[in-house]
Amino acid sequence: MNSTVRTATDSWSPKEQALLHTLRPMSAQDEASGDMPSIITRGEGVHIFDIDGRRMIDCVGGLWCVNVGYGRSEIIDAIMSQLRELAYISIFPGSSNVTSIRLADKICEIASDEAISKVFFGSNGSDAIENSFKLARQYWKLVGRSEKYKVVSLRGAYHGTHFGCMAANGLASAFRRSYEPMPPGFVNVETFDSYRPLIDGIDVEAQVELCIKLLERTIEYQDPETIAALIAEPVQGGGGMHIPPPSYWRRLREVCDHNDILLISDEVVTGFGRSGTMFGARGWNVKPDIMCCGKGISGGYAPLSATLVNARVADAWNDTASDHSFVAAGYTHSGNPVACAAGVAALDIVLREGLVENAREVGGYFLQRLRGLMDRHEAIGDVRGKGLMMTIEMVEDRKTKAAFGHDHPFPSSIAKFCRENGVWLRQVDHKFIISPPLTFTRQHVDQVVEVLDLAYSKTPIR
Ligand SMILES: Cc1ncc(COP(=O)(O)O)c(C=O)c1O
Incomplete structure (x- = not known):
């Protein structure tokens, strides 16, 4: 050839x-x-x-x-009718479209237990993750604590391929080597491994305590006053699907609360049902501050992702006089009406069936x-x-x-x-x-x- x-x-x-x-x-x-x-x-x-x-x-x-599943006629019909009606209009200043507004409403309703109040659209999971880092940093600037900028992530994590995502990934260095240097401000710590734990034969709850201790030590060493967020997948996908006991995520939430750190749940895989609960973090009875969704949000029928922020985070933008209140993030296809039509129809199916x-x-x-x-x-x-x-x-x-x-x-x-x-x-x-x-x-x-x-x-x- x-x-x-x-x-x-x-x-x-x-x-x-x-x-x-x-x-x-x-x-x-x-x-x-x-x-x-x-x-x-x-x-x-x-x-x-x-x-x-x-x-x-x-x-x-x-x-x-x-x-x-494939070939769902109601998603195909929703996409076709949106294409006929309006294939594209931006949601940058000055315009919007009905379908993205409808989808944002629907997502906030589905995520009402987590007090999610605003949705930021992207096209891929990596967009959702990258924007979660931006919004977390901006949140701390809005509330007057600009020194909080670092992101803590876990060993084995996979968060995507944009630069922030890569820097937060906890997979083998082969994933980063060809693209180095990575941006500064990312710290990676050990996490739970059900098959090859840090110490052979260690009991499950003891391993949780060990992981939490390592996390606390890292936060202390880095100085909590410099840390904006901790990101984790409720169930690590690419990292090998080690299922921690429910205490692990509860402890992560406690450590974040204790140190004034936002908890970001990477729900790109687990969001909208895959792990057996509507969101992965819900399966651990934990409410994150930010959730990143992708993949299943449109059933794979269109590129679509969303960064979901709870009321605590979203309310920081109410101070419109702040130098930091302008959200300088977004894409040509943020809130794309055709992708959002697929999202509305796919989530309807998830709920109805x-x-x-x-x-x-x-x-x-x-x-x-x-x-x-x-x-x-x-x-x-x-x-x-x-x-x-x-x-x-x-x-x-x-x-x-x-x-x-x-x-x-x-x-x-x-x-x-x-x-x-x-x-x-x-x-x-x-x-x-x-x-x-x-x-x-x-x-x-x-x-x-x-x-x-x-x-x-x-x-x-x-
Ligand atoms: C947990 C997790 N986060 C983020 C991503 C990145 O999503 P995307 O490939 O859509 O950018 C993936 C992709 O597999 C993922 O599994």
Whole structure:
């Protein structure tokens, strides 16, 4: 293959062109790596179809975002009718549009338990996170404490790819190395790990106390007077879905209150039902000051995200005389009416079809069935999750918990077998990340578990 631009008269094949003209995100770029993407052409319910016509159950939910399933006609109709009525109008000074106003109202109603009173729109989760940092810093300036600017984040966290997000991420340095230097003002601390805790064999509550102690020490060392916010995911997704006990988030809230630090909940994955409660933090009985939502907010039907602030934070902007009251953040597509139409329709479905409860119920069943596989297959070291977000962690040795190395073919062979037998999984090194649409049923779970069982039975480790 070469990268010569073709004319419209040439026969054109997406398979041949797939690697030519797109710098692919989160990917190695060399063709030699054999990283040929599956080209997906259609979605229906919880199923996707590839270019060769293969039908697969989507255990990835697009990318944790297709929460209401594919092909939902009421979302498509809402988008089409918005496009016909008004495809675009900015919500920068001087104009607004009805649909973004409606969606902001709806979100505040859904998040009334958290006293959310204002919504700031973006297009991607990374926008929601970046804006949460800006709004948190601005809040402290508005209330006359400009020296509070730092952000504390947790080891293993994934908050996106904008510079602030990257600086707050707690994943391996490979995520940052090519883009350094990072902006200053970000501090990362240890967090809860249910599988390989900081100290082997430590009891769950003792581990919580240890993590909280490390956090308090870090805050003390940094000086709480310099810290604007602490950001955390209610359930770390990319970080491996270690499920802390409820005491952990309660303690995070206490530490924030004690030190006058805003608590930002990264709900990009957990927002609107995925972890079995409307918001992940609600599942821990904790009210954050700021919540960042993306992904499922539009069911994946349009790029849309939102930073939600509670009344305490929002009220700081009531002082319109302040030098800091101008919100100098926003995008061409903040409050895009077509994306917001998708949001209104998707959230209606989540509420009307009880998808939050379904995620909790079917997720519990899924977890139990996957744990059953551990009794039959030594290579499964751990299965953990909450609601419809789960991970299967594969190990070479259960005793030592030694994970399969980066280049070991076993995890990708399992994923390939599943694909060929109708189950679409997301593999990240030695883990499968499972995040299907929230419309999943027990029958879907049974089909997936049956294929996984076969895959582990038939695939040699070497
Ligand atoms: C917890 C979390 N926060 C933020 C993001 C960034 O969202 P986006 O990729 O839409 O920018 C992600 C993406 O996966 C995420 O999982």
